[in-house]
Amino acid sequence: MMATEHIDSRLLEELTEQSQDLNSDALRITRGALIDFGQAAEPVGRRWWQRGGALAGVAGMAALLGGSRAFAASASASADDIMALQTAASIENLAISVYQTAATLPFIKDGNKTVAAFIAKTTTQHQAHAQAFNSAATQAGGQAQNSPDPKYKAVVDQALPTIKTPADVVKLAITLEDVAAQTYTKNVSQVSNADLRKLFASVAPVEAQHRATLLAVQALLAGNAADLITIPVDPAKLPAAAGSVGFPDAFYKTDMASPISEGAVK
């Protein structure tokens, strides 16, 4: 049973606004940096820290989102790259679908406000990722992938009828976030150019952060402490496990990474 509302909604809105402002800033900086991004197709040199300062502030995929010209200049993407991008988009599509479905469930919609807000924000972040992956795929000459990952769609289809509580939603979301993070972490080593490495390497940590947050939420739900799922939270009230359950591995695993062909457009 979800606890009574303890969230400071006004603060949460402010935090969300601040987050959006930061993203807007990143995009603005990116567009400015793209003026100097003509060398994007150049081989990556060893003395990367000596590059122009503007590029140092560019988020990985934001560069691709904001600069078709820049990406086109370095669009040496292979067929495997395009498949990896399409599979990534398919994973994002599935995550979006699951979060959007979850948001309509009564125990989410009318439950813990922080969980609902997290689901809403996470949905928009996955939408940004899907757009980024599809943008890169099409700019590399491939098709956009607008369907969900078939392997995990089957998992979701099987799980959805059994979902009865917020903990069930969280468990399913953790699986999807982990698959996404593992896949993109592995993709960093599989794609053929630095732009795509930047893209995958800038998204994987965000999915990992989703998972970290969900693992903490899961621990609090398991401890009948849903009332502690608030922002801000009183750290003194958190169980010890909440401090570490969110990051179980010293190195992010990739053994569950999806193969690049899994969600590719057929």
Next chain:
Amino acid sequence: MSTDDWDMQISETQLARLTRDMDEAHQETLPAMRASALDLAEEIRARRTDEPRDAGRRRFLLGAGGAAVALTLAACSSSSKSTSGSSPSAGGSPASAGASGQYTGDLKVVALATALENQAVGAYQAALQAAQAGKLGTVPPAVANFVTTAMAQHADHAKAWNAVLTGAGKPAITDVPLSNQADTTAALGKAASVGDVAKLALQLEDQAAQTYLFAAYNVTSPAGIATAATIAPVEAMHAAILNYVLGQYPVPDDFLPVDKAASPTLLTV
């Protein structure tokens, strides 16, 4: 809700199980990580065909991996004592690597990564010491657990990076040869609350995660790319929990930025 009420809401058994599961998962990742680090060392060595191979040292590093946390913590502690007492070395003076500019190319990035990991270990170690001395007020159990677990993971990261350095015939870095270390040490010294420490820790975690992101698309070694890619998400997860503890949204960016990434020019070796 009072603290006593809270104590009734999660069992010791459950806490123990969660901690055990986490530790088991953590240990499972280490063999693959060591293999990746050795691949990187092998790549770097292959580029330098004029240097003799040192298989004996590599085998030693493989065997020593199981004691990574203890050894690295001991190394950091020992190094700190040799430079500036029990806290991380102020001023970033090199204790283990003497010659200037001896890390070049990808190895400079590896050296930076090692130094950043040592910096994080030292910062968390100093925080624990400050807490034990009562300088931070009451430390919540969750925060204490965060610090000890994150510190151990950073020690594992440092161990992996040092394996690359020594595998390539370079000295291990067991202290913090960074020009920003004095500021970090000073900030730690001024910390008077758990919140102060958490804010500083968040800066270090953001810096580390973003440095690895930048490295992932700028280094040339495939194993180096893979290593950076597997560590960046973990540092980002640390940051997410710190944000939550600090009352901030745990996933602030749609895409991880690099504006806080450390520059190798910070290195003093």
